[in-house]
Amino acid sequence: MDQQLPTSLSERCQWCLAPEQTNHAPGEFVLYWMHNALRAHENPALDVAEALARQNGLPLLIYHGLSEKYPYASDRHHAFILQGARDVQREMAAAGYAYVFHLERAGHRGAHLRDLARLAAVVVTEAMPVAPLVQWTERLRCITKTPIVSVDTTCLVPLSVVADLAKKRHSKKNAAVDLGDDLSEFDLEQIEPWVCRAFRYRDLTAASYDERVARPYDLSQAMQDDHVDASELPEPYVGPLGFEPLDLQDACLARLIGQCKIDHTIAPVPDSPGGSRAGYARWEAFQENGLHAYDQRRNDSADPLGGSRLSAYLHYGMISPFRIAREAFAASGNTEADGENEPAIEAAIQRIENPAVKKFLDEFLIWREMSFHFCELHTETLDTLDACPDWASESLRKHADDEREQTHDWETLARGKTQQTLWDAAQRSLLRHGELHNNLRMTWGKAFLPMTKCPEQALCSVVDLNHRYALDGRSPASYGGILWCFGQFDRPFAPESPVFGVVRTRSVAEHENRLDVKRFSDRCDRPIAATLPRVAVIGAGIGGLMAARTLADHGLDVRVFDKSRGVGGRMATRRGDGIPSFDHGAQYFTVRDDRFARYVRSWIASGKAASWMGRIVELRPGGEIVAEKRSQPRFVGLPAMNSIAKHLASDLDVTLGCRVAQLVREADAWDILDESGESRGQFDLVVTNCPPQQSAPLLQGHTELADVIAGVEMVPCWTLMIHCDGLDDLPFAGAFVNEGPLRWIARNDAKPGRAKSTPGHASSWVLHASEVWSAENLEADAEWVRDQMIHAFELMLGRKLGQVHHAVTHRWRYANTREALPQNCLWDPSAMLGACGDWCGGPRVEGAFLSGAAIAGAILRRFTVDRPAADSHGTIAQQCMQ
Structure with missing residues (x-):
């Protein structure tokens, strides 16, 4: 396969599986797998795919799929991505590309990416060094023989350039080492010091940013300079796909989202609609109203113009970072016209006189791209303390047993119910509006350390809530902000503090003193829609x-x-x-769905639920145990x-x-x-x-x-609640019955949190009658039902009950569903x-x-x-x- 690319593209490419490493048969087309560069303009991955298709005489297909299975999938993230896909679909159609979109949902599931990749000559995709995309790309490499190339569409200075700069610095310090141009011989771990502290990264890359920040995104000129033909678009692929592409232009997104098996408890954010149009509108509004005072307003979390609020659009590549950097630099006044529409750099970024633009570019380029490259080196450990510096993780673990004033379960944290005014308002901002001001996010994130039981749980919680609710969650820049709270990109601070050790502290109370909390709370509590x-x-x-x-x-x-x-x-x-109390309805609950599981885990942590480990059996008349029922774990509420x-x-x-x-x-x-x-x-x-x-x-x-x-159709169930002597020695806590009037027997006082009976004393039991028997006797006298169920109970146990202290029935007319709706x-x-x-x-x-x-x-x-x-x-x- 011809792989001739201009330098501006080749430096952004990393082959996950190179053509020379596989015996893949010639494919039918070039496949561009789009996921985090949702734009048809200034998109290096699209340009690489287009160049490879043109050079090899192959048609081009752009595939964009939205899975139900990405971490923290919810209505909020789905809506934002779908709105972005709608824009990119329109843009691709106008440009003449073959763009197909697939939404995984009920009736529309399948391994379509795998199938298309196996037909392709090469797969081009975007570099995004976070889960699950790293794992999905690796899996695609393992289950196909198709060459795969990953393209950096995010950074002005890609990792290969950073590595080259680091290599040169390394060579200067070690004159005897001559690595030539072979970066593969240069240990990438030696790049890490340069992407772990901003002042080092800034020093290493200053000249590269100076060279690139004002450069027009002119691919055609770059290809001409490298003698690459870019005269026309490759032919669009028009062959079979294996699925029906979704036209998003007139589709009802709300209905489509409702068909997906995702978290429906997190609402979309209407004042942050996805897509390039909305992203650039926000950027243009910020340029006009906020950029000029960014250095003065950027730390005021209550100021809606204190930040650009572009992070979600940058995460999904709906706007071009090259354009943002170019236009921000132009706003500094450090460019002069050099011919028509071609700026010439008259001053380096670090010599920009406009302090607002200088600070914006420093955070937009240095901190954002440093976080991206850090994630590229730590993709496997980003959710763990192992991603943090040794001094930080060791110090946090050393203080793991320090006393916390009050710890909270997941649900309390997620709902912003800790009774800390500012922290709770910050969490409501995430829950309702999907965003949190970067300055406050640092305070919010560090607060997890004293509010959870150990540093590992703190990091797990901050990752969960940030990624679950924030529109920029799971992005490398977002990881950078989170991990800073645990010592990354920072230095030790002596003397040691409780809980934090030598990791920098950041008090919620102190933050309240420098912020108009009421104004911020009012902003967080604004309606989510008009x-x-x-x-x-x-x-x-x-x-x-x-x-x-x-x-x-x-x-x-x-x-x-x-x-x-x-x-x-x-x-x-x-x-x-x-x-005694009786659980006379649902006897326990089980967990099959992850969306329910996280609540159950929180209920267990807060003492509202517990596992019921009692022995559950299948029983025949006479008390014969015929089987153990060891299926999925069972849970009960506490104390009822x-x-x-x-x-x-x-x-x-x-x-x-x-x-x-x-x-x-x-x-x-x-x-x-x-x-x-x-x-x-x-x-x-x-x-x-x-x-x-x-x-x-x-x-x-x-x-x-x-x-x-x-x-x-619903089916009934008669229930008997009985407190009696003589049954405390039964060798089970619950039993399924498949003969006679009964279907279920459970010892209520054997469940966790219930008052226990002592040997020789009365025990309490709940009996459920079968569906058929209950229906046949639905209108029967309650006392007759009680007597019949007690008699059936004795027959099933093969013994007489002792003294009955309490026995009462309850009729559930609508107990269970015969067949639930889909x-x-x-x-x-x-x-x-x-x-x-x-x-x-x-x-x-x-x-x-x-x-x-x-x-x-x-x-x-x-x-x-x-x-x-x-x-x-x-x-x-x-x-x-x-």
Whole structure:
């Protein structure tokens, strides 16, 4: 394969698998795998792909896929990327390129990148030295024989140039060493000192930045200078793809995102829409309103013009860093016209007289690109303390056992509920608006050390929350800011401090003294969209509570109604004077989905849940144990199953003992009427979290969803709660039963956190009848049901019960779903009505939780993504500068 490239491109290329290293058969086209340079202009990876296609007489295909499986995938990140893809699709079409986009979602999954790569002559992609892209590129190299070249589209000075400069410095200090031009013989570890301290990196690269900062991005001239033909575009590839490309121009992004298996609890950010148009609008607005005073305003986190707020657009390559640097340098006044539109450098960057531009360029070039190159050398350890200097990691570990004033679980941190005013406001900025001012991010990040149990947990938490919520999360520049909090790019500070050791401290309280906290908090608490609805949630089960809390955390006004005396629905606990408590609904919950798992881990850490390690068996009549049930781990709430629901409802506006009987449309609002006909308030939007047989009548006549809901069949279950003598010696804590009236037996006081009975004393048990028996006896007398279930219990155990101190039944008319709907929730945006529950998407506690998250996501997308697209840069600029 012909690999002739101009120097301006070849210096940016790193072959992951070179053509001479593989026996790959000649391919059908050149494949450009796009993921982090979402632009058709000033894009070195596109230029490399185009040059290789032209030189080898092959068509060019640009493939851009968005996976459900990247870390922290959410509605927020998906929306930003999809909006950017919409812009690049338009730009590619105008330029005549073959650009295809694939969105992984239900019904549209497959290894399309792998299949296309196997057909290609070469794969060109962008260098992005963070997970999962490094791992995905390596996997692609392993499962195909296709040559792969990675291209730096981010830095003015690529790593090969930095390595060459470091080699020359090394040679000067070691005159006897002559490495010639072979960088492969130069240990890349010797570059590390130059990319770990800004003053060293600045010194090493100063001349290179001076040479490049004002250089026009003129590829055609560079190719002519290197005698490379660039007369016309290569032919676009028009062959089979193996999937139907997605046209994003008229697509409903909100609906598409809802079909993806991602985190729906994190809303898109409407005042930071993705795409080149929005990115450049923000840059132009900053040039006009903020750049001139950047040196004076950059540390004021309450000032919306204190920073450029370009980091997310740079992360995904929606804007050209070459253009930003070029135009910023031009704003310094250090250029003079030298011919038509060709600036000539009259002064080096370090001699720029404009302090605002000088500081901006120092952070934009030195700190941002140094972080990028650092990540290139540490891709495998970025999420660990091993990425930090030895002095920092050793000192932090030395102080790992130092006393912390108060530690917090993940959920408390994620929701900004630590009771530290400034820190919580900073976290709300991340949660609601997807951004955090860089100066405050340093204070926010260091605060994790005293708020978590050890430095490893602190780093894990700061990485999680930054990457999960920030639009620039997972970018190398973002890693640079995070790792600085743990000593990277810094020096030791003596004497040692508690918890921090010799790592620089940065107090939240001290930061509060130099910031207008109220002004900053007001900015963080601004509405996430121009209009937000007042929401009513009917039903305080797990699904309804999760939906309500997600919406409330994003600043919406939400009120929850439930007919019961307590929250939790079927995740219920029965208590009474002088009797034990009984978990008479859901007996435990399991975890299959990562989106649910992180909450469960947090509940365990905060003492709200625990693993139930009791012996679970399969039982036959007579007490015969026929099998052990050792499936996935089981979890229970502490001290009762409804503790999880109480936790989710703890800061919500919940009205109990209110049976909603009717929804009445009044103008543009829904009037909630109770059984007596009294209005309980008017709301813009209503979500039902009730069994289908209760949701359908409420929604009937208002939306076609009612007919879908009415078709869902629920099955009943009779439950017996019994406290009796003579069973404390049974060799199991729970049993599945496949014969007779019963289906489940559990010793309630054997669960974690429950009051334990002592040997020879009474024990408490919960029995669930089978679906068939419960249905046959649905309207039977409760006392008769009690007696029948006690008799079945004795037959199953093969023994008589001792003295019965308490025995009462409960009828769950709608206990389980016979077959859940395939949708995770139901949402009618025209009627502003929705429904959720474990009868959507999947059964169990986890299913209800994810259904609640899904309806919250659908609502949030309605007000953050489904909005009229801006037709002018001025309108976008107004959004971007809010």
